[in-house]
Amino acid sequence: MKLDQIIADFPAVSSDAIAVGYRGPGDPTGTMIYVNDAYTRIFGFQREAILGGPVEITNDPDYWDDFLAEVVPKFAAGERNFTIETGCIRADGSKLWASLSFFVVPDPETGGRYTTAVYRDISDLRRRELSAEDALQERERLYSRLEGSQSRLIAAINTIPDPFAIFNKNGMIRTWNAAYSKLMCDDADAIYDGMAHEEIMQVAIELGRIPEDSAAAYKWFFDAPPDEPGPREPMKQEAIAGRRYQVYRSSAPNGDVVILRVDVTELSSREEEVKRYAERLERVNADIEYKATHDELTGLGNRRYLELALDAAREARAQKGCEIAVLNIDLDRFKQINDTMGHKAGDHVLEVVAERLRSIFRKDDAIARIGGDEFLAVVLSNTGSVLPEAIAQRVVTSLGRPVMFEGRPCRFGASVGIASTPLADEAELLVNSDVALFEAKNRGRARIATFSAAMLHRMQENKRLADDILRALDANEFVPVYQPQVAAKDRALVGFETLARWQHPERGLLGPHVFLGVADDLGVVGEIDRIIFEKALSECNEAFGGLERPPKLSFNVSSPRIMDDTILQVSDWLKTYPGEVAFELLESIFFEEEAEEFWYRLDALRELGIGFEMDDFGSGRASLIALMQIGPTRLKIDGRLIAPIPQSKESRDLVQAIVEIGRSLNTGITAEGVETEEQADLLTRMGCDTLQGYFFGKPQPLSGNAHLLPRGTRLGARRSGT
The missing domain is CATH 3.20.20.450 (EAL domain)
Structure with missing residues (x-):
């Protein structure tokens, strides 16, 4: 196999960087014998400076060990064609992330081998992946804060003197207090997170805490239809020492089941208190769920609410054949209001904007505030409908009216970017609506733009x-x-x-x-x-x-x-x-x-x-x-x-x-x-x-x-x- 043959397979006119190395029998490393023009342009090396030198001249030392760990086994296994990703370095010291495709051709005449490497710069893709990782980390931080709230809730639950437990929709215990453990078993560690309700009942029966025929009766905890959340009528259950308990069950919209056992031996004196207590628990549960999915200032949905709304819209589209539109609404001149009239004026404007949006969108449409002055709405419509554009026009008209604050007018407007299926892929609706919003703002204030593939291409070209x-x-x-x-x-x-x-x-x-x-x-x-x-x-x-x-x-x-x-x-x-x-x-x-x-x-x-x-x-x-x-x-x-x-x-x-x-x-x-x-x-x-x-x-x-x-x-x- 000659060098001319290899070069013929990988033409020098390629826009990708191409390098050919040769490693003879017994050579510890390969020698660079050919690079194309794209290689010298991308990496900034003069051809005469690298030919005859080591092939690893463009490998980033920070990723060298990882590089060897990935390619050496492939060479040793005799693989002739494979692709990896690794860090590379240019002559000026700047770095890039590249996809390397290796093509190995043995030379039977010498016993050595030619290795052709095709480099493709995928730094932008790498940055997007890292941005996605940052987004996941942010999500984990949000979950961490939510877990902190849950920990405080659990601490409060442990102060409740009556047995209290929360089971998920599959009947697995997730939260309980010390009183519940004491009632059901001798050892507090006998109950663990994820333990099935039936297993807990069996432990309690074996210890004589509840009658043996009580386990079947407890199935009523989980037999409610999933579309009927809320409290059920209480059930009385005999316990040890002749005392009686009233058992309350409440199910949350996500399927969780809250179980509260109250000692009702002195029911006549405590019945009203128990009733109020259960109602308070229900309100707390609803309040926690509401705060987790809504914006505190405007009462509109937040990002989590938006994710749930998009999931529901995708399911509706799959079942009913409708189309999904995302309207990305951004206020014009809102920063000037904050800068000149103060944040109280800005907050007032946001509250009024939220009310106007509620009056424009339909009951089944989802509206969320996802940033300081940015709102997103999810709208379902029939194929070919102009409903999203009509709603967007109403939004622009409504938000073009000034808002009064302390006797002074706050003047602003709104630009709207629309992305709709089937033109936009479901997974790209948010990104594409942002592209459309960028186009709308480029056209001037109070504009509407609907996403198109040409728009995305134009934005990418303009960015470059x-x-x-x-x-x-x-x-x-x-x-x-x-x-x-x-x-x-x-x-x-x-x-x-x-x-x-x-x-x-x-x-x-x-x-x-x-x-x-x-x-x-x-x-x-x-x-x-x-x-x-x-x-x-x-x-x-x-x-x-x-x-x-x-x-x-x-x-x-x-x-x-x-x-x-x-x-x-x-x-x-x-x-x-x-x-x-x-x-x-x-x-x-x-x-x-x-x-x-x-x-x-x-x-x-x-x-x-x-x-x-x-x-x-x-x-x-x-x-x-x-x-x-x-x-x-x-x-x-x-x-x-x-x-x-x-x-x-x-x-x-x-x-x-x-x-x-x-x-x-x-x-x-x-x-x-x-x-x-x-x-x-x-x-x-x-x-x-x-x-x-x-x-x-x-x-x-x-x-x-x-x-x-x-x-x-x-x-x-x-x-x-x-």
Whole structure:
């Protein structure tokens, strides 16, 4: 068996990391003889650094002993194909969790063996498994607290002077007090947890504590139908020494049976007391069960209640063929209420929300509060029914009304995510409703979204992209590119429009359409703008700082970015570049709806020396009044208006009208999207003083624009000759 044959079976183009090792007869360890590109990319090792070295270079030392304990017996047993999971380590010391598939091929020529290992990164799966373990530990902690409550209950039970015991639905004793042990036997240890009721009766009969014919009568403890919980009529039973006891039995909804034996020899004086005593026990039992499944503040169900409701819904679906919908309800702006009006106001809002939800959902629907301001509801409906969506709309409408607290309105709203079978698997309803809620909140406040597979895929892709963007910010991968702007008359370079690009290590240079939306969700657009601004000014100062008239630099900014206080920090960087700097405002901004603060901010930036240019003019909403209020230094005509001017008189007339508007406002005119010499000549004759487009150069790094210097180069001529 040759190495070429093995490589042919495991192609180097695989996205999984693949390594081949060889171990000769008598060799203590194997030697690395081949790795694919994915291996070097995933683990960060240079190929020449690891070939010829030990095969265990990527094994995490923390898991080495476990690794050996798992694979050595398999090799010794002659297994040729098996898969394990283990920890691995990269060249930079970072760790991952991988699935390793081994393929062993003996070499009859040498007596050695080739071993191929296919590594697959399953770190995300590992983290989810660990998260699940954390959830189980949290559940165990909750059970521990519940057991503490039960211990206190048992301590209270032991103070009861009368014999008391609790049996489960199978007749096994679970809780009893000392008086019960003393009544039934001589040795308190003779009764143990899980002991059958019949065995206890037999011990009591053998000791003469109860008559022999009494055991059969005690079957009435457990013969009640399971759907009839509650107390039964008491039964009198003869005991030793001629004393009589009245035996009470009460069954809980979960099937537990509570048995209380009361000495009723002086029944005439104690009968009422015994009756009240049994009733109190019943209330305690119901109270304990209620508190275990309900939220203390709102009285709605809690997580345990929700689990039970989902179990019941699954059973109903299996029996009746209905569908299950989970509505994930999250309050909008609730945090602001807590922060500005206090937690008492927040608690009041939650109580009112609970009441409104009770009035909206049906009696058989289950509603639970599972977090501070998050609620879940389980709804059963017929296949194809729009009932879940209709209920969700009522929830959004109802919770959109303010709640009064101490004479002040608390304004909030609600977003709802819906996941329903059969589109969503029963086991994934909660997770999928959370995905839908995330989608609803992304659309804005007071929105409803219904889960779809595409939604989950989109969320996963956006999560990966968001992680990559944050990594790219740390790695300083966002860079400026520059599209030249030339004087219309002599085609001399007069400026650049500066644009953001992502220099991705694997995908190359990416435009803003790839990352801008997710970056906005992350709240890092301002950080990217700052990086582009600072890098551009630094690069251009180094390139053009010595010129008498350095090229003007313009940057695209949005209305929210204008209002971001950090934008005023540009003043420090403006000092580093001697040329003009301008911000391009999109005409799609609703200028008439902007607050006074927006106009104050424009004035503050103008005082710093920044000019304003109206971008994509002719395609947006800016009125002439808004133009006069902005006072732009330049209008940039949308490229979509430029393309048809050689063939269309209407287009030429429209562009000419924009030029005349610019002249009346005493602003410069830049034509964008110029792609031909004919367009450039027409625009020059029409009065545009600056031209920009692919005819003069695509957006590219500054080094790609070096041919445009020195100042005065005719870019059109240069381009047409290359």
